[in-house]
Amino acid sequence: xxxxxxxxxxxxxxxxxxxxxQTDYAEVVIPRKKTWDKLAVLQALSATVNRDxxxxxxxxxxxxxxxxxTSPEFRLYSLSQESGCxxxxxxxxxxxxxxxxNIAEPSIPCLMPQQLEPLINEVxxxxxxxxxxLRRVRDSVDLYDQLVQAGTxxxxxxTNTLLDLLCFYGDQEPPRENQLEPEAxxxxxxxxxxxxxxxxxxxxxxxxxxxxxxxxxxxxxxxFNLMPERNEHSFCTMIRGMIKHAAYTKAxxxxxxxxxxxxxxxxxxxxxxxxxxxxxxxxxxEKINFILELLxxxxxxxxxxxxxxxxxxLKSLRRCGSMAKGVSLQVINEMKFLNIEPSLATFDHLxxxxxxxxxxxQLQNDIIFRIVDxxxxxxxEPKDPNDVxxxxxxxxxxxxLKDLELAYRIHKILETGNNWKLLGDSYQQSIYYGRFxxxxxxxxxxxxxxxxxxxxxxxxxxxxxxxxKDLLQALDTExxxxxxxxxxxxxxYLGHSNKEDLVEExxxxxxxxxxxxxxxxxxxxxALDIKATYMKDQQxxxxxxxxxxxxxxxxxxxxxxxxxxxxxxxxxxANNRVPSKVLLDEFLDHxxxxxxxxxxxxxxxxxxxxxxxxxxxxxDRVMAEFELTDEERRTxxxxxxxxxxxxxxx
Amino acid sequence: MxxxxxxxxxxxxxxxxxxxxxxxxxxxRLSWRLLNGTGxxxxxxxxxMLRNDDETLHAASPEQKESTEKKxxxxxxxxxxxxxxxxxxxxxxxxxxxxxxxxxxxxxxxxAEPESMESxxxxxxxxxxxxxxxxxxxxxxxxxxxxSAVASSMPHSKGQIESELLKQLxxxxxxxxxxxxxxxxxxxxxxxxxxIGKHSGARSGSRAASQIRFDEDxxxxxxxxxxxxxxxxxRKRRGLYAEKKLNIFxxxxxxxxVPETVTQPSLWDTELANQIATVSEQLPRNGFEEMIQYxxxxxxxxxxxxNEDLKKRKAWNSMNTYFWRSxxxxxxxxxxxxxx
Numbered sequence: 001x002x003x004x005x006x007x008x009x010x011x012x013x014x015x016x017x018x019x020x021x022q023t024d025y026a027e028v029v030i031p032r033k034k035t036w037d038k039l040a041v042l043q044a045l046s047a048t049v050n051r052d053x054x055x056x057x058x059x060x061x062x063x064x065x066x067x068x069x070t071s072p073e074f075r076l077y078s079l080s081q082e083s084g085c086x087x088x089x090x091x092x093x094x095x096x097x098x099x100x101x102n103i104a105e106p107s108i109p110c111l112m113p114q115q116l117e118p119l120i121n122e123v124x125x126x127x128x129x130x131x132x133x134l135r136r137v138r139d140s141v142d143l144y145d146q147l148v149q150a151g152t153x154x155x156x157x158x159t160n161t162l163l164d165l166l167c168f169y170g171d172q173e174p175p176r177e178n179q180l181e182p183e184a185x186x187x188x189x190x191x192x193x194x195x196x197x198x199x200x201x202x203x204x205x206x207x208x209x210x211x212x213x214x215x216x217x218x219x220x221x222x223x224f225n226l227m228p229e230r231n232e233h234s235f236c237t238m239i240r241g242m243i244k245h246a247a248y249t250k251a252x253x254x255x256x257x258x259x260x261x262x263x264x265x266x267x268x269x270x271x272x273x274x275x276x277x278x279x280x281x282x283x284x285x286e287k288i289n290f291i292l293e294l295l296x297x298x299x300x301x302x303x304x305x306x307x308x309x310x311x312x313x314l315k316s317l318r319r320c321g322s323m324a325k326g327v328s329l330q331v332i333n334e335m336k337f338l339n340i341e342p343s344l345a346t347f348d349h350l351x352x353x354x355x356x357x358x359x360x361x362q363l364q365n366d367i368i369f370r371i372v373d374x375x376x377x378x379x380x381e382p383k384d385p386n387d388v389x390x391x392x393x394x395x396x397x398x399x400x401l402k403d404l405e406l407a408y409r410i411h412k413i414l415e416t417g418n419n420w421k422l423l424g425d426s427y428q429q430s431i432y433y434g435r436f437x438x439x440x441x442x443x444x445x446x447x448x449x450x451x452x453x454x455x456x457x458x459x460x461x462x463x464x465x466x467x468x469k470d471l472l473q474a475l476d477t478e479x480x481x482x483x484x485x486x487x488x489x490x491x492x493y494l495g496h497s498n499k500e501d502l503v504e505e506x507x508x509x510x511x512x513x514x515x516x517x518x519x520x521x522x523x524x525x526x527a528l529d530i531k532a533t534y535m536k537d538q539q540x541x542x543x544x545x546x547x548x549x550x551x552x553x554x555x556x557x558x559x560x561x562x563x564x565x566x567x568x569x570x571x572x573x574a575n576n577r578v579p580s581k582v583l584l585d586e587f588l589d590h591x592x593x594x595x596x597x598x599x600x601x602x603x604x605x606x607x608x609x610x611x612x613x614x615x616x617x618x619x620d621r622v623m624a625e626f627e628l629t630d631e632e633r634r635t636x637x638x639x640x641x642x643x644x645x646x647x648x649x650x
Numbered sequence: 651m652x653x654x655x656x657x658x659x660x661x662x663x664x665x666x667x668x669x670x671x672x673x674x675x676x677x678x679r680l681s682w683r684l685l686n687g688t689g690x691x692x693x694x695x696x697x698x699m700l701r702n703d704d705e706t707l708h709a710a711s712p713e714q715k716e717s718t719e720k721k722x723x724x725x726x727x728x729x730x731x732x733x734x735x736x737x738x739x740x741x742x743x744x745x746x747x748x749x750x751x752x753x754x755x756x757x758x759x760x761x762a763e764p765e766s767m768e769s770x771x772x773x774x775x776x777x778x779x780x781x782x783x784x785x786x787x788x789x790x791x792x793x794x795x796x797x798s799a800v801a802s803s804m805p806h807s808k809g810q811i812e813s814e815l816l817k818q819l820x821x822x823x824x825x826x827x828x829x830x831x832x833x834x835x836x837x838x839x840x841x842x843x844x845x846i847g848k849h850s851g852a853r854s855g856s857r858a859a860s861q862i863r864f865d866e867d868x869x870x871x872x873x874x875x876x877x878x879x880x881x882x883x884x885r886k887r888r889g890l891y892a893e894k895k896l897n898i899f900x901x902x903x904x905x906x907x908v909p910e911t912v913t914q915p916s917l918w919d920t921e922l923a924n925q926i927a928t929v930s931e932q933l934p935r936n937g938f939e940e941m942i943q944y945x946x947x948x949x950x951x952x953x954x955x956x957n958e959d960l961k962k963r964k965a966w967n968s969m970n971t972y973f974w975r976s977x978x979x980x981x982x983x984x985x986x987x988x989x990x
Contacts, residue, residue: 039942046938058940059933108948163919233916241916268918295898304897326893333895368891382930385922416680421932 005439053455069645070495071430071462077594078426123147124156132161137173140165141219148226159223166220167241170213212307214247232258236269243272264301267309270294278319287320288327289524308345310335311384314349323364328353344391344422345384347371351393355400368397372409375577379417390425395435404443433461439472448479449594458494465499476509482519486508486524497533498541504548506530514558524559527552531568546577554583557590581614588621597626601636608639 037043056067061078091235092099094295096113104111118134120127125144132142140162147154191623224230224238235258243250255273258265265273274294280285298305315329319322328350335342354367372394380387391414396405414420423429426545440452453471457463463471468491488506496502507530512525531552534542549572557565565587572579584607591599600622607615619640623633833975879897936938944950 039945042938042942042945043955046936046942049936050940058935058937106948111949161917168917168921237916237918292896292898295896299899327896329893330896333891333893333898334899337901338893338897338899354747367890374890382926385925385929388929421930424929426973529768599795 010048036098051459053459055459057459069458069463071492072495074462078268101487114253114463123150123152125158128162129158132158132165135165135169137165137169137171141223144223145233148552151241155227156227156229156231156234157276159227160231160237163220163223163234163241166218166236166264167222168244170241170245171219198351214242214245227338232263232265235261235263239265239269240272243276244606246274246279251276252280259261267303267306269307270298270303270305270563271312274316277316283321287316288323291316292327304454305338305340307346307383308338308520310340311343311386312346314346314353315386318349318352322356343387344380345386345389347375348390348393351390351397353398355393368394368401368406373408376409377414377416378413380419380422382422385494387422388428389498391423392428392432392435395432395439399435399439400440402443404439407439411436430461434467436463437461437463437467438470441467441474444474446474446480449474450483457490462494465502468494468496468502469505472505472509481509481515482522485522488526490527492533498537500542500545503533503542504545504551505531507548507551507555511554517560520558521557521560524556524561527555527559528561544575545556545573546572546580549575549577550580550583553579554586557586562590562594572610578610578612581612584612584614584618588625590619592625595626596626597632600626601628601632604636604639 053061054639059081060067068077068524079505088234092111092113093116097114102112116134118127118130118136118139120130123143125147128140128143128147131143144154144159144162220238220241223306226232235254239251239254242248242254247623251273255265255269274291277287277290277294281290295305295309296310312333314328317328317331320327320347332342332346332350335346350367350371354365382388392411395407398404398410414423422433434463437452437528439447444452449471468487471487475481475487484506491497491506492501508528514520531621534544534548549568553565553568556568571577582601587603588600591597591603600642604615604618604622607618612618619636622628622636627634739981934943941950941953
């Protein structure tokens with residue numbers, strides 16, 4: 001997929017150079033001076049570099065030993081890089097005396113030790129401000145209490161900033177970078193909000209899983225109640241804090257207080273209130289009505305809505321059932337009317353409203369086509385934290401609709417300009433590419449599938465077991481089984497060679513039919529390799545099953561390696577598995593082909609040891625097809641009798 | 651001889667030329683089934699209708715077009731259509747090219763004709779304005795019957811479909827001449843919009859059944875809208891903003907006297923910006939992006955070095971003068987300050 005459009009989007013490169021005036025010789029037109037961005041040259045240069053599909057991500061050291069080959073390795077290496085940065089920052093911040101020399105000009109503040117301890121130690125408002133700025137929750141609260149007890153009045157503004165701090169962090173300490181582990185307090189989240197230092201490869205942010213809840217005797221509430229005067233900011237920040245920490249009814253009550261005090265809320269407060277609506281109302285129409293009521297109140301209080309207002313409305317409408325569809329379209333039109341540009345989060349919420357499940361009746365609307373029509377060719381900026389969910393949801397819808405062309409269009413949107421930045425972290429990326437690849441496997445011809453395979457894997461995406469199975473299925477339907485040995489090598493490379501179902505699938509595909517000799521030879525090599533994988537498996541993750549043993553044996557046999565195949569047979573006994581009739585038939589064919597009587601007799605003996613029901617058939621066949629001595633015949637008859645006795649007894 | 655071009659869906663194996671009564675072949679032609687003796691791929695730049703009376707690729711017998719046979723043939727044609735459409739394999743790469751062309755066409759156009767909800771004629775609606783519909787000469791009767799066969803196989807509004815199909819056929823007749831000489835720009839949507847999913851080999855049986863639903867029992871409708879879903883991508887959509895709006899907000903809200911956030915942004919704002927930046931942060935993909943990031947953080951000078959920048963000038967000067975001074979030892983020279 002080498003066609004990548006390059007947009008010099010962030011730089012003033014889009015030429016508005018005036019075209020040369022051909023005919024005007026008398027008059028010299030001096031063009032206006034262009035001022036370039038500081039980064040313009042670099043951006044232009046980076047736009048010339050295309051992605052190399054054979055290389056891993058730039059962040060990794062370009063050494064074959066240090067490149068990640070599987071997705072766990074990817075995660076490990078990314079995290080180790082981050083933790084290295086953290087360790088360095090820890091050292092620098094904790095031993096600032098060692099890092100005082102500053103030879104850079106102009107000085108680089110982010111590389112110097114940061115001042116994290118408060119300097120002012122008296123009980124003054126300045127000290128309070130400093131602690132608030134350093135985001136030390138406990139210290140600020142203590143200092144505030146001291147100030148109040150001492151009778152010093154604290155200005156409203158400072159109190160408001162203190163309230164901001166408390167409400168944002170929910171009365172917990174934010175995790176600090178100069179500590180290696182987060183403080184172990186109750187309900188502590190593991191990831192702080194300024195988590196740039198702690199980017200996880202694949203793990204979801206723990207903040208999603210553990211939310212800090214609003215405790216009962218919250219310091220913020222206490223301080224709020226103690227405040228001699230409160231302005232709108234105070235109320236608003238309390239409401240925002242409560243909603244952030246899931247105290248929804250309190251927030252609504254506070255909002256009512258606000259209204260009773262004849263104050264106005266600001267746009268951010270309204271945004272979070274709209275988000276809280278699905279939590280406080282039960283019935284769908286009540287929710288919708290409440291949302292609309294809040295919007296009306298916004299107008300009454302003369303608050304200008306912004307993008308996040310409408311995005312919050314749509315997000316709440318996701319939980320309002322199918323009635324929300326009409327309303328959501330009206331919301332979109334309202335946005336358009338107010339000239340607010342939609343962001344990707346808007347579209348994501350729309351998809352969430354319209355495509356709730358993969359049921360057939362859900363898929364009859366064409367909202368995604370309308371959205372994609374709208375989006376094509378546009379550049380999007382990150383404006384809402386939920387923007388990153390769009391591409392994965394869109395690809396999920398494509399997968400449900402089984403629409404390949406739509407998938408290509410969405411991929412094209414992703415590659416326009418800087419939209420790739422909105423794909424999210426590596427977990428989101430792997431989901432997106434996984435879905436994209438599976439729809440390509442499902443719907444495309446094999447050469448296009450292989451082209452995408454080379455393009456995406458492993459530079460962008462490490463397929464999971466399901467992805468590889470999709471690929472194998474695509475190969476199977478197109479009768480391109482000769483690629484299976486190559487895919488097996490890739491499977492080993494990706495670290496999936498210990499996944500039993502995948503290995504069995506590979507064996508099944510290879511062993512199902514007979515193939516021309518070269519292919520058979522290649523398959524038998526692969527089968528031997530798989531056998532080696534099974535044997536080498538220390539932790540016994542891979543267990544032999546009858547099918548896998550049978551397939552391996554058959555493949556080795558068909559590849560002409562009789563001795564190796566013969567060595568496989570004791571494994572059946574060792575693993576308590578029974579060889580299938582097909583397998584033994586093939587052995588017999590081989591024996592016949594090489595006119596090996598002893599082999600045939602051995603086979604019958606083997607069949608009898610397993611007490612196979614088809615032993616007598618084998619016997620007859622051997623007797624018929626081979627010239628046996630009398631002794632041998634007797635032996636065989638004995639076997640037959642004993643086995644038939646056994647079978648009679650059973 | 652006016653030969654309309656056709657899009658090939660062949661993957662390399664030539665489909666046998668099926669002898670069939672005229673309606674069927676015409677029906678198949680309407681489905682743009684290629685027949686090409688060599689079986690090679692042919693990308694065509696014209697409309698997709700095949701004229702009958704020249705050396706057609708079918709050995710069709712033109713005399714078998716009595717209307718009495720039309721009904722049976724239509725029924726049979728329906729089944730064949732199913733097989734054909736099920737067996738069609740669209741070449742994706744050329745399709746994308748056509749899609750790009752079609753998009754250009756769409757952009758040129760102003761606003762559309764009203765959409766017809768579940769009719770396949772939306773496939774044909776996107777003729778550009780350049781096409782002059784003056785040509786109303788009579789169509790080949792085969793094509794007419796083919797049109798009716800196709801229309802009868804569609805679940806809804808058969809009469810309308812048929813008339814529109816015929817209208818389109820006339821249009822295409824008129825434009826083949828232009829297209830033969832002219833450029834690629836008038837690719838009918840017929841070609842570009844063949845959005846049948848990719849089938850191959852063993853899968854085609856199950857796929858076709860799930861993708862194209864005909865009313866086998868003749869009840870006149872299909873319970874699931876399989877076909878119209880197929881054409882979702884093609885039909886003229888109203889666009890995202892076609893609905894009514896909420897009518898809650900006035901166009902311009904007169905804001906109160908003082909905007910609230912006249913002071914510096916509060917913790918919430920900085921944290922929101924932080925959150926957005928974190929979520930959309932991507933590690934640099936090449937060395938230049940890394941340099942961009944370092945420049946933004948202040949770790950690197952601007953590239954290329956800006957000599958007028960004062961802070962750097964001091965550094966630059968100091969770096970330069972250090973060398974000069976150590977060589978020339980200017981401060982050691984006393985003769986300059988000697989008082990003569």
